[in-house]
Amino acid sequence: MHEIIRLVNRNLTISLNMGFVIWQIISPLIYIFVAGFAYTALIHQVPFGNKTLDYPAFIATGMIGFNIMNSTLISGIIIWNDRRHGMFEQILVGPFTRAQYILSNVYTVGIIGLVSAAMITAVGYPLFFKQVEFNILTVPLVIFASITGSILFGSIASIISTRLKSSEGFNVIINTVFLFFAFVSTAFYPAQGAPPILSTAFYFNPLTYLVDVVRAGIFGYFNGLVATEMIILGIGAAILFLIATKLLSKLEL
Amino acid sequence: MYCIETSLLSKSYGDFVAVDGIDLKVEQGKIFGFLGPNGAGKTTTMKLLTTLIPPTGGQMNILGIDAISSPLEVRKKIGVVLQQPSYEPTLSVEKSLEKYGMMWNVEKKIRKDRVEELLSAFDLVDIRKKKNDDLSIGQRRRVQVAREFMHDMDLLFLDEPTAGLDPSARRGLLDFIKSKVKDGLTIFFTTHILEEAEYLCDDIAIINKGKIIAVDTPEELKNKFGREKTIKIHISEQKNISSLLSGIQDCKIEYDSGVIITVRSSQSEQVLQNILQILASNGITVEDLSVVPTSLEEIFLSVVKNSNA
Ligand SMILES: Nc1ncnc2c1ncn2[C@@H]1O[C@H](COP(=O)(O)OP(=O)(O)OP(=O)(O)O)[C@@H](O)[C@H]1O
Ligand SMILES: [Mg+2]
Numbered sequence: 013m014h015e016i017i018r019l020v021n022r023n024l025t026i027s028l029n030m031g032f033v034i035w036q037i038i039s040p041l042i043y044i045f046v047a048g049f050a051y052t053a054l055i056h057q058v059p060f061g062n063k064t065l066d067y068p069a070f071i072a073t074g075m076i077g078f079n080i081m082n083s084t085l086i087s088g089i090i091i092w093n094d095r096r097h098g099m100f101e102q103i104l105v106g107p108f109t110r111a112q113y114i115l116s117n118v119y120t121v122g123i124i125g126l127v128s129a130a131m132i133t134a135v136g137y138p139l140f141f142k143q144v145e146f147n148i149l150t151v152p153l154v155i156f157a158s159i160t161g162s163i164l165f166g167s168i169a170s171i172i173s174t175r176l177k178s179s180e181g182f183n184v185i186i187n188t189v190f191l192f193f194a195f196v197s198t199a200f201y202p203a204q205g206a207p208p209i210l211s212t213a214f215y216f217n218p219l220t221y222l223v224d225v226v227r228a229g230i231f232g233y234f235n236g237l238v239a240t241e242m243i244i245l246g247i248g249a250a251i252l253f254l255i256a257t258k259l260l261s262k263l264e265l
Numbered sequence: 266m267y268c269i270e271t272s273l274l275s276k277s278y279g280d281f282v283a284v285d286g287i288d289l290k291v292e293q294g295k296i297f298g299f300l301g302p303n304g305a306g307k308t309t310t311m312k313l314l315t316t317l318i319p320p321t322g323g324q325m326n327i328l329g330i331d332a333i334s335s336p337l338e339v340r341k342k343i344g345v346v347l348q349q350p351s352y353e354p355t356l357s358v359e360k361s362l363e364k365y366g367m368m369w370n371v372e373k374k375i376r377k378d379r380v381e382e383l384l385s386a387f388d389l390v391d392i393r394k395k396k397n398d399d400l401s402i403g404q405r406r407r408v409q410v411a412r413e414f415m416h417d418m419d420l421l422f423l424d425e426p427t428a429g430l431d432p433s434a435r436r437g438l439l440d441f442i443k444s445k446v447k448d449g450l451t452i453f454f455t456t457h458i459l460e461e462a463e464y465l466c467d468d469i470a471i472i473n474k475g476k477i478i479a480v481d482t483p484e485e486l487k488n489k490f491g492r493e494k495t496i497k498i499h500i501s502e503q504k505n506i507s508s509l510l511s512g513i514q515d516c517k518i519e520y521d522s523g524v525i526i527t528v529r530s531s532q533s534e535q536v537l538q539n540i541l542q543i544l545a546s547n548g549i550t551v552e553d554l555s556v557v558p559t560s561l562e563e564i565f566l567s568v569v570k571n572s573n574a
Contacts, residue, residue, distance in 0.1 A: 018368050025364055026353055098351030105315045105345040106368065109337060265317050 015108055019116030027086050040075040040132050047071060058202045061233035069143050072136030073230050074199035077223035079132045080161045081193060083124040087117045088169025092182055101265055110261045118163055125162035145232025153229030160249040161222040167252035174259045193219045221245045266329060268293045268420050268451045274323035276309050283309040285475035296446055298466030299455040302569055306475040307455045308348050311424050315345045328419055344413040348424035352405055354398040358389055361397055362412050369416035379415050386441055387411040403429045420451045439465055459561040471568055478572040483561055490564045494533040498526045499553035509547060513539050
């Protein structure tokens with residue numbers, strides 16, 4: 013077995029506990045069903061490209077992106093725990109390189125992200141199936157979004173975990189950053205109709221791009237804006253991944 | 266061929282020199298003890314040899330491989346138990362051994378057998394289902410050391426493996442290590458417990474302030490640095506001993522209570538003979554006599570003290 017596969021196997025074993033899986037499923041379900049139906053009274057219809065969506069369909073697709081982002085917290089937690097419990101050093105005196113360690117975290121996050129996306133798609137499907145327009149772009153777009161989103165947010169979580177010393181700091185900062193991403197984005201509500209400052213802020217947030225690409229795939233609406241968003245997502249993921257790798261390989265032992 | 270061979274190996278942190286140009290030669294199939302006071306540079310040396318950190322100077326060859334240009338090749342062939350604890354908090358004891366074997370690409374069937382073997386060798390059977398997070402410090406250390414034997418290796422680095430272990434766990438570990446050396450393993454070992462080094466090691470190096478100040482077998486170290494012995498003689502009656510013995514050379518004599526004479530000498534055999542002769546010819550009987558052999562601990566203390574001076 014290849015080194016990276018062995019490390020991914022280990023990463024999955026240590027991080028997939030009951031608590032995490034439940035959190036990973038329950039929290040988006042609460043948003044989809046509770047928020048989805050509660051806010052329908054306030055937000056009836058959401059314009060999306062050439063069609064209008066019901067709010068529950070809108071939020072269910074938003075939750076796919078939200079869930080991909082959430083699952084990348086794992087990458088930060090793995091690195092953080094490995095440093096705290098001495099496993100980072102132990103792995104690096106083993107038959108592995110730092111690059112393999114980093115890549116294994118990215119793959120772990122990618123796998124969890126993809127599975128989460130599939131899960132939420134399955135759960136949310138009854139809510140948006142009426143408006144779904146599958147075409148040949150659907151699967152590639154959703155997979156592209158899952159992978160670049162995993163790398164991008166996984167890198168952010170990794171960067172935070174290499175920069176911090178105390179565990180309180182780690183939890184507070186990572187939760188604050190991700191909370192900001194979640195609520196200042198188009199995951200929960202559309203940019204149209206939001207105050208101009210907020211809707212501008214939405215587009216300084218990678219989760220917005222991630223969610224837009226997922227929706228473009230599921231509702232079959234692809235245009236120049238979506239293509240631009242994909243390019244930005246790809247470049248952002250590449251840059252953040254390089255920074256994370258650099259920081260991790262500079263980490264003093 | 267040597268398993269470990271370094272020349273002028275150095276590591277500096279800014280202006281501070283943690284390891285200062287050390288030359289080491291460790292033969293295959295031997296247990297090499299690496300001793301030194303706190304902060305001497307033992308762990309730093311071990312991190313250099315295991316390629317965890319890069320040196321700032323010098324050469325090192327591990328198992329015939331240039332460890333500076335091919336660190337990964339070296340790491341594939343060595344085992345390392347660092348001084349710092351390391352564990353998977355969420356896994357059970359047996360699962361963490363199993364997964365560690367998997368990480369080293371050990372075949373599943375062999376893994377299973379080794380887990381059982383190590384659980385019993387390290388007295389972990391009763392706690393095999395416990396999570397590492399819930400273990401005591403000493404139990405966790407045992408798991409950490411046991412885990413390293415999940416995979417095959419040619420050279421094993423142990424940085425104070427017995428720290429925190431109780432006497433029977435410690436003895437068990439030392440004997441386990443001895444048995445592995447019989448099978449051809451080479452071991453690089455640091456400890457602060459000198460009896461341990463004496464019991465286990467074929468060769469010993471003492472490091473202080475980043476420099477090696479002595480290397481030899483425990484026996485030779487004693488011969489070189491531990492020639493001075495302490496002799497205590499308990500005599501029956503208080504006579505004018507000090508004037509009787511004043512002519513004896515090459516020693517320091519203390520007359521504690523008048524009936525106990527303490528003699529320190531590096532020519533203890535000769536000095537003892539002379540004293541006994543004088544006592545006998547003056548009709549003084551010896552009630553008790555003891556010669557305190559020099560322990561490695563005393564040598565350690567004196568060698569380190571000399572190098573600090
Ligand atoms: N990352 C670092 N930055 C600066 N100084 C360091 C660093 N790591 C170690 N040192 C210094 O190098 C010296 C040697 O440390 P080392 O850990 O090798 O000691 P040691 O012999 O293992 O001691 P102990 O018996 O306490 O384990 C110490 O003075 C330590 O403060
Ligand atoms: Mg040390």
